[in-house]
Amino acid sequence: MAETAVNFVVGKLGEMIVKEAQLLGEVGDKVEWVKTELTRIKCYLKDADSKRRKGDARAENYLNELRDVAYRIEDAIDIFYVEIEDNRHKLDGNSQKVPGCLGKLKRLGRKTTKLPARHNLAIELDGIKKLLEGISKSKADYEIDPLQERGKGETVLMPSRRTTYQDVDEAEIVGFDTDKNNVRTLLLDPEIRRRAVVTIVGPGGLGKTTLAQMVYKSVKDDFNLHIMLSVSQQYSPVDFLKKMLTKLKNSEPTVQDMDDLIIELEDLLSSKRYLIILDDVWVTDLWNQYLKHALPDVGNGSRVLMTSRFIEVA
Structure with a gap:
């Protein structure tokens, strides 16, 4: 890595x-x-x-x-x-x-x-x-020495597709059409009724956030509830769940405890087809300990899309 x-x-x-x-x-x-x-x-x-x-x-x-x-x-x-x-x-x-x-x-x-x-x-x-x-x-x-001979199994450097500040809000960005359509197909596949999780993975600077924003704008109307949130490296699980509930309900949550927040999220989403996009996820704990319990799978085609720099998250 x-x-x-x-x-x-x-x-x-x-x-x-x-x-x-x-x-x-x-x-x-x-x-x-x-x-x-x-x-x-x-x-x-x-x-x-x-x-x-x-x-x-x-x-x-x-x-x-x-x-x-x-x-x-x-x-x-x-x-x-x-x-x-x-x-x-x-x-x-x-x-x-x-x-x-x-x-x-x-x-x-x-x-x-x-x-x-x-x-x-x-x-x-x-x-x-x-x-x-x-x-x-x-x-x-640390007793780390230089490698004199490098093998053929080099890490392949993915080409940069840096987007500039003004590009992010454009409807289409050259070079992203194919990626956007591929992700759209996964999110909207009518044959997959289970709640599905899709992850966009790659080093910083490749345009993961831009791609996620493009996809979000193009598919959000197909879902009853939809939000896009940035996670980043430092986050508080309780504050993050509160933020998620606030955006989904357009009002502050009525509970403060972690378990109660998970229950409220599950109750809110259990009758809705939802799309949750989480940008810049750094750790697996967010999903394993909290979200997989809070985001119910009721067989209605709900989706979760995450972007991350780390393959472990995917």
Whole structure:
């Protein structure tokens, strides 16, 4: 899992360096450093994973730290693009309010909209650099060695289909039509009357959330009740069930205890054909301990769609 995350981020950083050199400016050197360091670290991943499979807790900790850093880098890249786009939208709005200044504002905007985003990215990369330096030094303590010869069983890096900030609300996005239709077919299959669970799995940045949103908009009218919720890494089961009930009922739940919340959810959904979309699920506990009991299977074609970075969740 760590190797997949690192491979993906290295590819994303390389793409960013090539395509966004002018946009990055002086921050490009920091991006290049991070990419180079990750490329060096990749040599140690096979040995670390081999030790982890044999029960080495130190190797597992090493891989977990590296995976978390890879996700932090990915988030930093995405936030950079979002901030650039947000500033462009603000500039366009201001330029419409100042007649005769549109051309000047746009020319200035090409420079000024980049400054806060570059500054924030630089700060984040400085923190990431310290983490990577610590991880690099720790490999000796963990007795993790570079792999001299790599076999043919490499992890295949899935091509990135990064969507930009303004793309998310569009009705159709190029390259997602086939995926959307495949997921739609699974969700609406009339032959499957049992409650079915479908999971979209892949590294961050592939557009899982965008795909789920597209599918949700296209099938929600086929269900009596439907919601789409983001889960993320940190969540409270009780608060999450309350949020789910609130969105389904359009009112606050009348109970507070976990068991009572599960019962109320089950009662609400037992007579409805429902669609529940859960975006960015990180752990299996959410389903195994809570939702599979709260979401009844009454043979009416109800569906649950989840997106996750982890195959274990699927």
